Amino acid sequence: MDNTDKPKRQRGQRTSITLPVAEPAQLMAFLIDQLPHKNRNNIKSLLSNKQVLIDGKVYTQFNHPLQPGQVVTVAANRAPEISQYRGLTILYEDQFLIVINKQAGLLSMATSKERDRTAYGILSDYVKKENPKNKMFIIHRLDRETSGVMMFARSEKVQKLMQESWNDTTKQRTYVALVEGTPEPPTGTISSYLRESKALIVYSSQNPDMGQLSVTNYTVVKANEDFALLELELETGRKNQIRVHMQDIGHPIVGDAKYGAASNPIGRLGLHAERLAFEHPITGEQLQFSAPIPKSFLAVVKTQQDND
Template sequence: MPGKPPPRSSRKALPLAPRMVVKEVGELMPFLIAQLPHKNRNNIKTLLRDGQIVVDGRVVTQHNHSLQVGQQVEVRREKRSATNVYKGLTIVFEDEHLIVIDKQEGLLSIATHTQKTNTAYHILSSHIKKQNPANKLFIVHRLDRDTSGLMVFAKNEPVKRLLQESWQTAVEQRTYLAVTEGVLRQPAGTVQSYLQESKALVVYSSQNPGDGQLAITHYQTLKQTSRYALLKVDLETGRKNQIRVHMQDLGHPVVGDIKYGARSNPIGRLGLHAWVLSFTHPITGEALRFQTTVPRKFAGLFNE
């Protein structure tokens, strides 16, 4: 019939709010809080995480994204396209220079002699080649297969080199969550030692400066039970297996880490997660900060 509205399913999805014009330089989170008074900070963090905040037509996920006068911000009803979610990883940020992902435990960072395709590198390489078959991918740093969380890949060799050469100065924050065995006598502190890897691929800790590379780990207890502790761990250096070895040094190994002394595995995985990563973009100079959700298995162990 004339004038009859179309079925609900055929209507176009509209944004939750009209486009908002930036009138002064600032960061995204304060802008959204001011523009969306009906939403609290956690609501806005969820919108950011789900890729529903768009600045000048581009999805933005970091809360401290810099806004310039005249830019347009909108809130989309739909969550981020599923093309950003693959089996084993989720793309949390991508531009023409780099990709940041949230990797699940059990997924290799790069190929080994026995596993070539089920890796973060292979998945992302296929992803960027869909955009252009000539695209290449370069790994910046690695996470152990059984460690989950944030990783960075570069889309060209110069960016990879810039990131790796300036990693210690460009990274403002590199924070992990660790579930460890037992209750620490000191709820917070710093572990410092020299780490060296043996031919058997086991990393050893020593107080002798001649026995490897300096490694410094800061930790703080967030929650604990009579058997386990949830630690916030900040890396001052980034050595292979650093957190795992330093937790063993403390006498409180990461749960599920048989290699470094664990006797229990209450969550069915290694209790280590790359939680927060903050660094300066090597090309744009923009301050990027990413924070993932606490793994459910971690949180579930400390539910009261």
């Protein structure tokens, strides 16, 4: 029997605790209430050891405000130091997966035309340092100019498990986009059929025979006279889906001349993969990772009120 993809559980190993937030509270008060077997000093140690996460991100402030719908995770062990490389940061790794925050400008993996430094190449070198036989397998891609959360598998078996069950095991894919103008209404759903031409341009149609069904939900988070910051939830994950759908509604992503943008105030494509939540393909654990919204996005949608 092949045991290579079974989680290694050592005797006495503890597991993480997941605590859904039902009502507003400060983090310390919430933890004291939820962990009656621990005293205030125990909880301070958990915070200082970076073992407390809110929606997948480490927080150490005892008075951090919590909102209903958030999930607090108390990790079993002290958080490993985040590994940073030129172009990416490793947010999480175990023997099955590596999750990264990719910077804009870094290719996900090489193509026949482009052999530049890639996220795949950086991670391949990283895992081979541990064992020259180790390999990396890409699960999903981000466009070169899109930043944010991205996931790789450490075996072909795990890659296949994630890709084949992607729609069922991926619980949340949240992007933020900086777009020209402000969509009306401020929340909506864009649905169309997408197909790619031989020239690698993706076209949108309302004809079901003209491509794959693609659905994007958007919400305006902040806006000024010229630009808006949108939060986008994907129901499908087609190539260039968000970029084409923003063009469809007349609010292209800044810096995206390929799909109709006339401006580029941030010197890059205004698209960022902010959050990814999924079920671990081997352990079944619910995991969530986030990458902060780039400060350049937020600076563009500052209003006069922010400056006063």
